[in-house]
Amino acid sequence: MKIKKLYFTDKENGIEVKEIEFYNLNLLVGVSGAGKTTILKIIDLIKSIPIENQIDPFLLFLGNDIDNTNLSQIKFDILFTTNKNIECRWAFETGKFTGKKIKIINENIYYDNILKII
Numbered sequence: 001m002k003i004k005k006l007y008f009t010d011k012e013n014g015i016e017v018k019e020i021e022f023y024n025l026n027l028l029v030g031v032s033g034a035g036k037t038t039i040l041k042i043i044d045l046i047k048s049i050p051i052e053n054q055i056d057p058f059l060l061f062l063g064n065d066i067d068n069t070n071l072s073q074i075k076f077d078i079l080f081t082t083n084k085n086i087e088c089r090w091a092f093e094t095g096k097f098t099g100k101k102i103k104i105i106n107e108n109i110y111y112d113n114i115l116k117i118i
Helices: 036-052
Strands: 003-008 015-021 072-080 087-094 102-111 115-116
Touching: 003 036, 015 036, 036 072
Parallel strands: none
Antiparallel strands: 003 015, 003 072, 072 087, 087 102, 102 115
C-alpha cells in the first residue's frame, strides 16, 4: 500500500493535520514539535481501526459501534493505492465516546474514484 494523501482531525485532543500529499520518496523533516511523530502516530491509528475492531476495512461499518476510545471524535480522509495498483479513498468519522462505545457516523470508500460503500 502506498499513501498518496492524508487529512486528519481529532477534536477531542485538538489535533489537525491539513491535507498532506505523499510522493515516491518522503522524508519527515522539521524542528522539534513540528508534528513528525504525530503524522506517524496518525497513520498507525488509521491502520489499527480494522485490526483492533476485527473488521474488514472494506466492509460497511457505518452506524456500528467500536471499542477503541482513541477513536473518539476523529475524522480522516486517506487516499492510497493498493499493491495491485488500485486507487482507494477511505473517508471516516466518529462521534464522541459516551462511556460505552463510539458510533461511526460517516464512512465512504471509493475504488478508482467510484463510491463503493455508503
